[in-house]
Amino acid sequence: MSTVALIQYKDAPPEVRAVFDDIKRTRNVPDVNNFWKALANHPEALRRTWETLREIMRPGALDPLTKEMIYVAVSVANNCDYCIHSHTASAFAKGMTEAQYGELLALVSMAAQTNALANAMKVPIDPQYLAAP
Amino acid sequence: MSTVALIQYKDAPPEVRAVFDDIKRTRNVPDVNNFWKALANHPEALRRTWETLREIMRPGALDPLTKEMIYVAVSVANNCDYCIHSHTASAFAKGMTEAQYGELLALVSMAAQTNALANAMKVPIDPQYLAAP
């Protein structure tokens, strides 16, 4: 189904293994998920993407669960099957409750609705929204 | 620029005024923003949209600022000019810090990147993500 072969740890070159090791250590998982095995066909892209993701998903001004829920929301809007599955699972693993998931779904679909309405009517932007923040 | 005329309070029929009054009361603002004035051309849509939005944006399992940031994230992914402007302004008004905004931007763009990669490679979904939650 995939357009690329999945690279398993035992078949991976050293620079790929190094990234896989870091993912497993950082996330405390026994194996990396398919996204990384697919990306491993391109070791430079693998390293770059993982390093950026690790940095961005680190707790910061936003807590890890909030970050994961925002990731789900964007993945739904961009309609990425794999990412919806993996990030929804991650959000539940990080403690998302059914009530929070329900509100997340409501927000994503409500935003899609008003996005469509505002785009359809080409609503002029109110002056107060244009001031530099 | 708009495909519809903006309906001002003074020119609005009673059922539109009732919604405008509720928006102003709920948000504690002197006037409604252009989105509602545009939607007021269709009083039923105005009422339905406002009632749903009011219910969804109410504090619940997610706090109002988190909700607003998710709204921004989806609006960026859906590329709605008006909504990006209005919800970014609302998020700042609800206390979003520059650090939080920076992380929100990083998340939205990182998700766009991995969404594209996973879609391009048609990564097969790992079995553990397919189990019912």
Added chain:
Amino acid sequence: MSTVALIQYKDAPPEVRAVFDDIKRTRNVPDVNNFWKALANHPEALRRTWETLREIMRPGALDPLTKEMIYVAVSVANNCDYCIHSHTASAFAKGMTEAQYGELLALVSMAAQTNALANAMKVPIDPQYLAAP
């Protein structure tokens, strides 16, 4: 603002003028709109696009107004500023009433909402929808 210059009739080569003439005759308008003037930078694309559009917008199993409203709906979903403006204007010119426009807006935004929900939850397709029509 445009990435290309707009080609005016008086400056156009014969093969562009021929298409412009056909557009004006078919639509009974004194001049072509900017889309065609922009596309005229690439005469082959101009000819191909116009011939296909003329064929598709012709009355057939669907009447011209229904066609125009479907065009508006897709242009909103694809978020094309120019096309939303031009096809909304065309729909009104072909007799779309305010009530019809209100229902069109409601449909486009409702579909955006349920599209997001079904994509987010990855709803399995019911067997009856999979049967060949």
Added chain:
Amino acid sequence: MSTVALIQYKDAPPEVRAVFDDIKRTRNVPDVNNFWKALANHPEALRRTWETLREIMRPGALDPLTKEMIYVAVSVANNCDYCIHSHTASAFAKGMTEAQYGELLALVSMAAQTNALANAMKVPIDPQYLAAP
């Protein structure tokens, strides 16, 4: 495959059963389709979404088949697998002919094409399209 469990009628709480009953009665079907069983995990979202959909799909200024075809068109543009399947089936059930379906497909793909062209060239909007309707 779904990120949520499907709620069957016999396992549903009363407020979900009430909505399921209304869907079955309104559509004259023996069971609700999977979309509603998935959404039933969030009874408030279920009720809200159904009530809005029922109101919007009711015959009005647009007839039910036209509404269904517009729903298909938007679902294609938003690329919602489930919705494309379910609404295409509904449109055929409401009497869409093969000829109408062919024209619908032609419109959706033609609009996608000119949407891309107008967005790529950033065609300036003609003054006559900017006048308030």
Added chain:
Amino acid sequence: MSTVALIQYKDAPPEVRAVFDDIKRTRNVPDVNNFWKALANHPEALRRTWETLREIMRPGALDPLTKEMIYVAVSVANNCDYCIHSHTASAFAKGMTEAQYGELLALVSMAAQTNALANAMKVPIDPQYLAAP
């Protein structure tokens, strides 16, 4: 799974066979792929789409492999499963190397990232980009 039946050569009317024959001759393949068998339900759309595609994919100012890679890039951005599979396979058949594919993936995902950032921040367009080319 498909919303239409696939039309096989032996069951096709003459005008469909003529297009199938031209596709097979042009591409030097023993049978047409499913896209054309699906589109064959609407012979006029089949003919129009094939004639345009044949003209556009012909070697011109851009070589066939570059064209195919651009086609993959757009199909990823538009998230078309079928097209990603078929055009990635075609690009490999036309000589795309793994290194080129890796750079193509990197470009598509990088563009998605900066597209999201520029849209999110509503970056004003620099004057030098607005001059007519």
Added chain:
Amino acid sequence: MSTVALIQYKDAPPEVRAVFDDIKRTRNVPDVNNFWKALANHPEALRRTWETLREIMRPGALDPLTKEMIYVAVSVANNCDYCIHSHTASAFAKGMTEAQYGELLALVSMAAQTNALANAMKVPIDPQYLAAP
């Protein structure tokens, strides 16, 4: 218009100036364009984004003009106003001819068209496209 202030070189902190200097040196330009001035509000995102972009746009298995054209194609599909303007201008600066630009436009719009058709009909993927490359 922007949701953020543009950071000018003279007002930028040292870590931002270092990135600006590298952009100017790499591209041989007197000043950075607005995208970077906007992103400079978040110095870490600025550094990360620039370093990745510099690496990806470097000549490799694909030449710089091909890369720029692919960037334009994705930006059109993602409908990013700023990116369409800036990358179209960059492609012309790197030697894109009018004929190449015309073919690029034709490809982007043709792909949008067949993407919509394949998504609409849910064309089943041919077995030969599913084999691991």
